[in-house]
Amino acid sequence: MKFSIFLNPQIPGSGYAAEENAKAKRPIGRDTESYQKLLHEVREIAVHADQIGFDALMMTEHHFHSEGMEFSVNPLMFLTDLAARTERILLAPLGMVLPAWDPIRAAEDVALLDQFCKGRLRLGVARGYQNRWMNVLGQRWHAAAARSDGSATDTRNFDVFGEVLKIMKLAWTEESLRYKSDVLDYQVPYPYEGIEGWPAIEWTRTFGAPGELSEDDKVQAVSVCPRPYQNPYPELWQPFTISDRSVIRAAQENILPWMFTPNPDDHAAKAKLYQEESAKQGRDYKLGEHTGILKIVGISDTTEDAINTFGRSIPKDFAAFFGPFGYLEVLRKKEDEKHKPISPEKGDAKRMNDVEMALFGTPDDVKRGIQRMLDRMPDLEWFGLYMQGQQGVLPLDTVKRNLELFATKVAPEFR
Secondary structure (H helix, E strand, C coil): CEEEEEECCCCCCCCHHHHHHHHHCCCHHHCHHHHHHHHHHHHHHHHHHHHHCCCEEEECCCCCCCCCCCCCCCHHHHHHHHHCCCCCCEEEECCEEHHHCCHHHHHHHHHHHHHHCCCCECEEEECCCCHHHHHHHCHHHCCCCCCCCCCHHHHHHHHHHHHHHHHHHHHHHCCCECEEECCCCEEECCCCCCECCCCCHHHHHHHCCCCCECCCCCECCECCCCCCCCCCCCCEEECCCCCHHHHHHHHHCCCEEEECCCCHHHHHHHHHHHHHHHHHCCCCCCCCCCCEEEEEEEECCCHHHHHHHHCCCHHHHHHHHHHHHCHHHHHCCCCCCCCCCCCHHHCCHHHHHHCCCEEEECHHHHHHHHHHHHHHCCCCCEEEEECCCCCCCCCHHHHHHHHHHHHHHHHHHCC
């Protein structure tokens, strides 16, 4: 098993844990001093994780967070900074929200980061669920936020995601790209019939990629440069893969799914679906292979101390911010009324622990939690520490100590 940390960079002093500070600096997301504190903390955590043996560091993409939450507005740029400060840890945007990107610009930026870090990149791709920013940045493709509800909006997002990814792959693998997309109303070149009047015809014909120019001297294709460091491109990952439709497509595209289904039985069922669909594509993965799971982890000398340390800050921010997006559903128990939403009051540390969205306790408690997953998926490949409510909320020394306890007391048992 390999181990990763998943950061949602949060500006220190934002959220309910520091309510008065967040109000005083409103909007704290535009406060430079506060943002510099965020950069310091994330850099410290990345270097620490690299040094103590974590295998990967993951970071999401979100925009317009005036409140200071989820502040990795461009994970590729953020990870470029971290690539220069680390040595061996894999770096993964988890994920790059493709319906908000131009496919060729995205392909270029990914290739640049892969070159910068010499192949330490793993590319997470995502669909985008927050309408405040997804509706703005996705407007060029008429793509809005996805809620995995099967609606027309959800389907449009699903289709745009797939088409952007397709064009990115073509950009990475084709020496000369010529493509016309009806899904996006997107042409390469533009116009698709060819670009007239390219001044450097002889230079391009001599040194450019074969096929860029037509016989009548029109630009009929483009060569997207550079190519990725990895051949043909970085391994693809996808976060929060919960809907069956997303699991199936991940298997079809050979994308490694990171799942956020707390109950070990539910996770095993999704992993089984992924295994079966992968087999249809000729990829015979073992149960849990090429699959990851995310959980909040808080370790201390006693279970009580772990819950007091990590359970005070995490539930309040999680319930207040993520609850309205439907994330409280991961806290549902069998005895809860089926059609009644989970109330924020139920989002406490005990329930998080009970449903195994979080593993709070001693190193042995956390080991037992991981083993319960392995009992159902013996070949689970990745385990990720979802650090919501830790960086930016708890003292930096506490966050680093938590990672160190996991790396030294838990991870060696399963490597």
